[in-house]
Amino acid sequence: MNLAMVEELIQALTLANDSEKVRAIVFQGEGENFCAGGDIKDMAQAQKRHQQGEADAYYHFNRRFGQLLSLAEQSPKVVIALVDGYALGGGFGLVCVCDYVIATKSAYFALPETSLGLPPAQIAPFVVKRLGLTTTRELALLAGAFKGEKAYAINLVNTLTEDQEQARLDLDDKLKQLKRCAPGATAITKSLLLNPDNLPQEALLDLAAQQFSGQFTKANAEANPEALEGTKAFMEKRPPAWMESAPAIEQEPV
Template identity: 50%
Template sequence: MSHLPECQTLLLELHGGVLHVTLNRPDSRNAMSLQMVNELRAVFAAVADERDIRALVLSGAGGHFCAGGDIKDMASARAQGGEAYRELNRAFGALLEEAQNTPQVLITVIQGAVLGGGFGLACVSDVAIADHQAQFGLPETSLGVIPAQIAPFVLQRIGLTETRRLALTAARFDGDQARQLGLVHFVERDAQALAERLDEVLQQVLRCAPQANGMTKKLLLASAVQPSSELLDQAAQWFSEAAVGEEGVEGTLAFVQKRKPRWAT
């Protein structure tokens, strides 16, 4: 474990060639703070050349996967202005790119809230296992901002038609619907079934040669249309403009005050 970074927002456990990474901010339903983004990026960088680590299992503490971006970081960025919003947003896009391209098999085990950034992480996993009661959604537009870094990865995962519906309605849906959309591969009814399915998937992964898996993943991603860095740069700029604009200010204020924003009738 000496090569792995010290983390405050993540729990790291290495067992038999599998690194279990647990998002560990349960008090905020594992909301994605900038610190958590940076720590996850450090983990992906640390394991990139570690062939002894065959798979990464990403889950959340306290019964939730990830409830999206951290409102405190958003408030801090507001105090600093639009450029801080752009940098905060773009850092998360970089995390999604790095998670997408990690040579290990990335498995997500999903319970509870899977919103915004958490939704994006589910979309870049190689295998996604969800509880049937998990709650998925892209709430950004209901907060007056846009799913800037997430949308290209969602589109790649489930296609333009369904992504348009989900992003433009901020609709919530459960694990069974996520399976129908092709967002997740397996849906289980309880914690024991989730654990058993994970064991089964890991046994399958460990039968595959690590270098062959890494190269196959690289080939498959290159064969698909990938979200480009240029698009994510532009999207971060649009996000910062939305966040400091009238709707973004009203949307996040309404969220904190637990009321409907002005446009929601």
């Protein structure tokens, strides 16, 4: 993953986050691997820029990836990873910010940074949030590595499959399941779970009550308030409007 790819992913995520038509974002590697981590050649370019007088070349190279991770983690959309092959370093971090992870048994996860003389600088906070401090200490300090079955055992992975074909079928099932859920309520729920502003509990509960109320009163140009539509559809034994208008499942790369 080089800086150009990071910039493209940030652009794609920004467009997806702002689009009412997008219900989910899926990360999947092209070919046999998910992501082998940061591009060593790009690091060499950062060294060259630093030697030419660009004092913050290394900082920008590293920090921009952290901004990508934050953008993905805080996306109002449901973010899913389908992992096969290597998910190393930055690829591991990208997995950690996803809402749902499907992986094959042959998927290989690792944090090799310290074995390369580097800290997992932008990745570490997200791994701690996903796996807890004790597990992260072992992985990060000892450059740990493991395959899909252990990833499932430590709750990094939600669904474990035999191969990519089964993983794609499971992905289709999850995307169909997601269509049942109101996009506005999904975005609010994700924000409440993540609490990105680190609000104290009472303030968070106040915010939750305001957002709960808004689901009955706020409508966009094409639909009734989601809570009213959802309860009405339940009583009338029909699909809610957001399910009927949901786009067809597409798996085209961004």
